[in-house]
Amino acid sequence: MVAEELQKSLGYQFKDEKLITEALTHRSYSKEFNNERLEYLGDAVLDLIVGEYLYNLFPKAEEGILSKLRAALVNEESFDKLAKRLNLGKYLFLSPAEENNKGREKPSILSSAFEALIGALYLESGFDKAKEIALKLLKEEYPKITPEELLKDYKTTLQEITQAHFGVVPEYRLLSATGPDHKKEFEIGVFINDREYARAKGRSKKAAQQEGARLTIEKLKKELNLK
């Protein structure tokens, strides 16, 4: 049986072995028979599954928020996680070159294969079964789905604000990196047009930048009288 353990993890056994093989075949392995068409289909299946899930989970949320929440869950990073949870990389058909290129660990390849797998599930077993399986995986990976958790990308928000109001992107300057390797602390400053708006510390540069962005947004909201 093709990818026996994978089918066990999914809790679904494909009747059509050719279909699951197609879902697991990367373009590098075959230009003619690969998972790109199933990926196209699975992408739309997942959009609806996640879209409906959030629609029901947040009955008071406006459309704009729901779209943002969906975008936070329906993306390469998120599907890469779900693929890794299924150990999907192990079962892929890749060219030797892509194999050597660490293709089995690449988020783009894993995310696409995950979408293709859901597309294949949809074709063979219908929407409800695909939904059941995808949601089970999603809930395991994200036990707590809240708007706060999903929307905490302050850097993106800050960039939107500064581009709209100043025509520039914010600059994150590393001010210091202290402590031993296992306990490093980074301090960054957030600058807009060379004026410093905030400082923040974090265990990683990214964490410090996020916190700096959050503080800057708060400051700008007051200064620019934004809601």
Added chain:
Amino acid sequence: MVAEELQKSLGYQFKDEKLITEALTHRSYSKEFNNERLEYLGDAVLDLIVGEYLYNLFPKAEEGILSKLRAALVNEESFDKLAKRLNLGKYLFLSPAEENNKGREKPSILSSAFEALIGALYLESGFDKAKEIALKLLKEEYPKITPEELLKDYKTTLQEITQAHFGVVPEYRLLSATGPDHKKEFEIGVFINDREYARAKGRSKKAAQQEGARLTIEKLKKELNLK
């Protein structure tokens, strides 16, 4: 019954009158109870319905082509047509201001309401029923769905080419408009950096521009050695 004739045209009678009312209510009528959440849902439902339809219709088409075909069907212009086919404008709940502003004929409002209606159908009757109804409407509106028909947007293609190769957008100049109102003929010239590449005639400016764009693309393909 709410929108009785509309429900007859759809071939489906809603059990939940509140749901179809929600789908027909524009934001201008009520900020709290309107069709924006259902539109968000219906948008994803339609993406999957149309996506799967094209997937089956063109079993040899690559993912890139399928995505382009879907984009040609899943858009405001297309849904506006389906909404008008259902005479949807008549049943909308709009504010008096939007009413005076010809809201019942606006493509953006009609397209959104159509998506919301499909979202409502999906919620109440499930994916298969929503699919059956949406595909019936789509096939009535587009009796012949072919890649050639759907992808014939030469103006967009030309713009992509000129921006990549010349860094500018093409200019369409009206050269003449002749004939009586009911049988007008327009002639346009296509210019890139002030050089004329083609002339074309048509019954509308848009048709003449499309034909001019097509001729220009042919010419450029030879000149620039594009495939």
